[in-house]
Amino acid sequence: MPRIGLHCSHEQIDPRQLLSDVQHAERAGFDMAMCSDHFAPWSKRQGHSGYTWSWLGAALATTSLQLGCVSAPGQRYHPAVHAQRIATLGQMFPGRFWVALGSGENANEHITGDRWPRKEERIARLEECVSVIRRMLEGEEVSHDGLVRVDRARIWDLPDQVPPLIGPAVSVESAARVAGWADGIATLNQPVDKLRDLLAAYRDAGGRGPASLQVHLSWAETEDEAERIAHDQWRTNVFAEPVSWDTATPAEFDIVGEHVSSSVVREHVRVSADLGQHRDWLREYADLGFDDIYLHFVGQTQERFIDTFAEKVLPELD
Template sequence: MTIVGFHASHEQLSPARLLDAVKRAEQAGFGAAMCSDHLAPWSVRQGHSGYAWSWLGAALEATRFSLGVVTAPGQRYHPAVAAQKIATLAEMYPGRFWAALGSGEAINEHVTGDDWPAKDVRDARLVETVDVMRRLLAGEEVSTDGLVRVDRARVWSRPAVPAPLLAAAVSAETAHEAAGWSDGVITVDQSPETLRSFIDAYRGAGGRGPIAVQVHLSWARTDDEALAIAHDQWRQSLVPAHLSWELERPEDFDARTADATPDEVAGTLVVSSDPSRHLDHLTRIAELGVDRIYLHHVGTEQAEFIDVFGDRVVPDLEAVTA
């Protein structure tokens, strides 16, 4: 059965409101949750970006389902620090926490003052980072002097069972490369053909962990309202992935999408007041063999979305894939 989870967007709600939302999602029948890990929002209009790791401790304590985070160790987070905080949450909440690791975006990483590397260097750095983190999580003392530098690091408080380390990936090529080191993979909603290629690449390279898809959507009581929400809050979806990794400030994304029309934004996600239309779209994703689907309503008002989808989408989607 496909697990249907709730995505908590730190870029759009304050940490306190986001904590209320994730608790409500569990009560409404969502089977899991995940969150973003940003230093800055995608847009000035979004206006938030709480620290994911403080929030995760509170969210895990306030709920009983599994929670994960998409994060980018290697520059803003030293891998020894990343391994320590992952180990701490996994020790406190056994079997409930996972982290998906990616190569990151300049909007979050440039603040260190270090140069933002080219994509091939970032990918190589991620492989080194994962190796360091896995060794630390296994109890080793680690020193390295490559793209990642570590001096006699050790994680002292560790869980009996390490938290799964998934790969955050968009392309089939990255999914293929990640199969060798990841405990699963998470991607974003794409065309059925692209998702199928992604899944085949991961499985074909030996990846045996769960496959998760994060789905951005816009729902409201009317189609016009849903469209207005998407246009206001999620127009950065029009920025191509390769460019979104390089822009450094929310203002840069706003400038790139200043002339975007509502219809253009609607071409990047499902925008509808009809829960059945969303269900149809999600069902097609689940039928590809996806293990987890995390729903992200791109609006800032989450309560009604959670209640409606908890009643009319989540149970039907789970039933389809049971």
Template structure:
């Protein structure tokens, strides 16, 4: 059965609010959770950006849910530090934590002042980072010289259960490359045929493990309210990956979103007041090959979404 999880957007929710709604989602019957890892929000209107790794310790301590996040080692985060963070959460909460390792977005990485590499170079750097992280999680001492450098690095606190290292992909090409190293795949909702292409590329390249899908949703009691929420909160990040990955600042994202209409937003967000329609679309995405669906209400108010979806959508997806 496909697990139905809840997504905590640190760009939109104060860390304390994120903890509160995580507990609400658990009590309402969501199976799991994940969160974002951002230094800056996608829009001034989102207005938050708490530090994911300290927040995850609190979230895992105060709920029984499993949690994961998407992290970009190699520039803002040194891979040895990422490995230590993974190992510590894995040691404290065995079997309840996973991390997706990606090539990153300039929005979060430009603060180091280092040049922003082209996509092919970032992908190659990511592979090196994964090699360093895996070796450290095996308890090895690591010396590595390449696109990243590590000297006499060793982790002293190791998890008994190794957290899964997942490959995040927005395109079939990236999904296919991740198959060589990833323990699973995570992608985001698009038209169902495009989602299927990403999943198929991963599987055809030999990709193992579960496939997770983060689904952006704008739900409200009326269509007009749902559209208003979607435009206000998610219009800035509806562009193609080569645009969103290379845009440097929150202000630049807001400029990108000024002329975006609801038709463009609908390509990235399920926008509807009709719970039956949303359930049907989620079922299509599930049937495209997703083992896990993580639902993200793109509005900043989460309570009504959690309560309504727990009562009407989750049971329908589970066949209850």
């Protein structure tokens, strides 16, 4: 069976509480953790968005877990600065940090005041950033003129072990594309057939390294409460591109999410009060070949979820 980790959602929980939650998850028996890297939440109801990189340093220093995040260089983050912070965490915590590099969403990147590029331009910009970051992590002094510009940038404190640069992918097409540069792939829960095709596309294109899955789920003592939590917290996260890419603010996400039903949310979040059902879903994902599965309970209070799943779900997956 794969390793099971906790996903830490900065958009939903303040950083002090989230640090306590990840420490709690380690004590309870979770194998690892990952987190988001956003400037704003997806909804005013979520209401948080701490700075990921400060939090990661604290989480790595106060647990022994492997941690990673999904992040977008190129607009909000200059790739040379991104390379430096990746290198620093890698140097301080050898073998315990990874980063997935994506093309970003307008909700986080518009804050610079720069134009939000078309998708094809964002992909090209990401690939330039990946090249810059990888070269710098290998010790090169890098200059680059393209969609991003870099002038004689060098990292002076290199990690002994370069942190893996993971390719996030939601579609079969993006999975095949990131295979050209990624040290592994990370994706979200989707229909099983689509996930099977996505993994096959990555491997067939030469993709190497581990495959990770982030699973959005909602559990509570009753089915109604599990559904209420999912609908309250995650109904603004159900939209396909380009809405998910191009919408700019939490207020706008709240408007487009006003008429999203609970049945639609259930297409994106694994909702059940039955722990056996959650175990079955996770076994199904494991059978597809995922090496790591990160559980994202979409509620804002994590303690009961962590304890219950650690006691009654995780042991049954060994």
